[in-house]
Amino acid sequence: MANVAPMIVYNLFPLLAGPFPAWTPHLRRAAELGFRWLFVNPIQRSGGSRSLYSIADYFAIDPRMVDGTSDAPPLEQAREMLRTARGMGLDAMVDLVVNHCSIDAAIVREHPEWIVWESRGRAANPFAMQNGRKVVWGDLAKIDHAGTRDKDGLHRYFASVVEFLIELGFTGFRCDAAYQVPRSFWSRLIGEVKSRHPGVIFVAETLGCPPDLTRRTASAGFDYIFNSAKWWDMHGHWLMEQYELTREIAPSISFPESHDTARLFEETGGNAAAMRQRYLFTALFSSGVMMPIGFEYGFRKRLHVVNTTPADWEPVHLDLTGFVRQVNGLKAQHQVFREECPTQLLGSPNPNVLVMWKASTTSRDEALLILNKDAEHRQRFAVDDVGKLVQAGAPLVDVTPDAEPLAHIPAPFEYELRPGEGRVMITSRDTSEE
Numbered sequence: 001m002a003n004v005a006p007m008i009v010y011n012l013f014p015l016l017a018g019p020f021p022a023w024t025p026h027l028r029r030a031a032e033l034g035f036r037w038l039f040v041n042p043i044q045r046s047g048g049s050r051s052l053y054s055i056a057d058y059f060a061i062d063p064r065m066v067d068g069t070s071d072a073p074p075l076e077q078a079r080e081m082l083r084t085a086r087g088m089g090l091d092a093m094v095d096l097v098v099n100h101c102s103i104d105a106a107i108v109r110e111h112p113e114w115i116v117w118e119s120r121g122r123a124a125n126p127f128a129m130q131n132g133r134k135v136v137w138g139d140l141a142k143i144d145h146a147g148t149r150d151k152d153g154l155h156r157y158f159a160s161v162v163e164f165l166i167e168l169g170f171t172g173f174r175c176d177a178a179y180q181v182p183r184s185f186w187s188r189l190i191g192e193v194k195s196r197h198p199g200v201i202f203v204a205e206t207l208g209c210p211p212d213l214t215r216r217t218a219s220a221g222f223d224y225i226f227n228s229a230k231w232w233d234m235h236g237h238w239l240m241e242q243y244e245l246t247r248e249i250a251p252s253i254s255f256p257e258s259h260d261t262a263r264l265f266e267e268t269g270g271n272a273a274a275m276r277q278r279y280l281f282t283a284l285f286s287s288g289v290m291m292p293i294g295f296e297y298g299f300r301k302r303l304h305v306v307n308t309t310p311a312d313w314e315p316v317h318l319d320l321t322g323f324v325r326q327v328n329g330l331k332a333q334h335q336v337f338r339e340e341c342p343t344q345l346l347g348s349p350n351p352n353v354l355v356m357w358k359a360s361t362t363s364r365d366e367a368l369l370i371l372n373k374d375a376e377h378r379q380r381f382a383v384d385d386v387g388k389l390v391q392a393g394a395p396l397v398d399v400t401p402d403a404e405p406l407a408h409i410p411a412p413f414e415y416e417l418r419p420g421e422g423r424v425m426i427t428s429r430d431t432s433e434e
Contacts (some may be wrong), residue, residue, distance in 0.1 A: 005036035005091050006332050007224060007251070007288030012040050013259055013303050015052065016293060018310035019067040020081040026293060027081075031088040033321060034328030038085050038092040039174060039290060041259060041305070043078065047102025049139035052305045053095070053176065056102040058161045075168065082169030093172025093203065094165055098158050099180045100126050100140040107157070108141050114154045116142040126180075128208075145182050155188060162193055171200050178204035179217045186220035194221075203253065207260075211245040218250040226290075227252040229282050230261065234354055234373040240345060243286070247340035253288035254281075257295060259303040265317060266300040272318050273420030274375035279320070280401070280422045283327045284369055285356070287340050296320045326401035334399075334426060336365035346389055352379045353417065357389060364429040366390045372417035385411040386425070396425040 010030035017023050030038060043065050047056035061074035070077060085092050101107060108115055108123055116124040123141035127134055148154055162173065178186065190202050201223040206214040218225050225246060232239040246252065256278040257264045268274040275298065283289040292303065298318030331337045336358050346355040356369040368389055372379045383389070386409060387396055398406040400423045406415075415423065 006338050008035050008328050009037040009039050009290040010035035011292040013293050015308040020077045021067050027085050033325045038090045040094045042095045047104045050306050054102040054139045056105045078168050091171050094170045096173040097176045099177045103141045113150045116144045174203045179206045179209040183220045190221035211242050222250050225250045225252050229254040251287035251340040254286045255290040256282050263300050265298040277420030284337050323402045330401050335363040336360040336367045353381045366392045366427050368425040371422035375420035379417050382414040386413040392427040392429045394427045396427045399426050400424045
């Protein structure tokens with residue numbers, strides 16, 4: 001993978017942000033908080049349902065992103081927004097939706113050979129099982145990557161979509177439901193695009209599919225995948241098992257919430273400690289982290305791919321900007337938090353305290369995260385010698401963000417963690433051992 005900015009991602013949800021010129025303060029805030037990437041949900045023109053993910057025209061901009069008072073054409077407005085982001089140090093990625101299109105998209109009429117059809121002559125709709133219930137998206141038509149008799153034509157079409165988005169200024173793609181598209185399609189597309197644009201990255205959205213399918217999808221050449229840390233209860237073993245199954249194939253990106261989930265501040269009943277706990281863990285657990293717009297202010301209203309508007313912008317319920325800035329700075333500064341490195345959950349004398357050890361394979365960094373799993377109550381952590389939890393010979397240094405660092409780490413070590421509090425310690429393997 002080419003050298004790219006650390007995968008510290010701010011998800012700007014376009015329906016909440018409004019027309020392109022209104023994005024500037026959000027871009028500035030993202031840059032000031034230490035984010036290096038901007039992820040934008042689809043900006044192409046949607047179909048009759050008005051869902052962002054129901055794309056009717058892959059080569060046009062959705063009118064909701066366009067400033068109607070500007071003389072600049074919609075495509076130029078998009079280019080200018082992306083130039084502004086680059087000027088602030090933000091690379092930009094966008095959703096690439098190739099597994100379905102809007103039911104009223106022109107390609108459904110013009111290229112029926114690219115579409116999955118039901119026996120009654122209707123375009124087939126994608127569906128998913130949610131809590132044992134079949135949910136059908138009637139506004140979408142399934143694209144027939146596996147069965148079309150014109151695979152080359154379909155491939156060329158979406159290759160031209162990627163080139164169009166690169167020309168606008170995007171340098172990354174979050175590939176929606178990547179596991180639902182044949183691996184051969186991704187392998188060819190990614191290879192061709194990278195041969196022309198070596199710095200472009202591809203991120204596979206594989207949430208909800210089993211680890212073996214995630215591995216197969218990721219091996220098509222994706223630079224990153226998303227992991228499921230959002231749903232981990234901090235007690236089970238499955239997250240680490242998934243991490244180990246995929247980490248050598250593709251690094252992963254964690255998130256405390258997303259545009260597809262409820263807002264964490266609402267889920268936790270307005271628990272500020274839980275917000276800090278989850279952002280710290282997701283930022284330090286894996287190579288990348290993604291935070292959606294509004295998390296930094298404790299927004300409660302769930303993002304919606306049809307109904308959200310700029311009027312849904314909320315007052316500041318909780319100001320986490322200083323905390324997020326320091327966590328992002330810690331991640332950017334230390335290589336051990338920017339790679340999918342050997343990671344273990346160590347035994348803890350208190351089962352309500354998580355102890356995570358990480359060791360970089362490309363630097364001499366080692367790290368410990370000692371985290372209170374309990375966001376409601378204090379928890380005591382005590383060990384004879386915290387230094388024996390790492391392999392390095394050098395002393396541990398407390399680098400906990402947004403907190404007074406521990407000037408001395410004694411042995412024995414005892415500390416009472418506040419609700420949800422995490423202490424972060426860094427050390428370096430002794431060079432003389434090498």
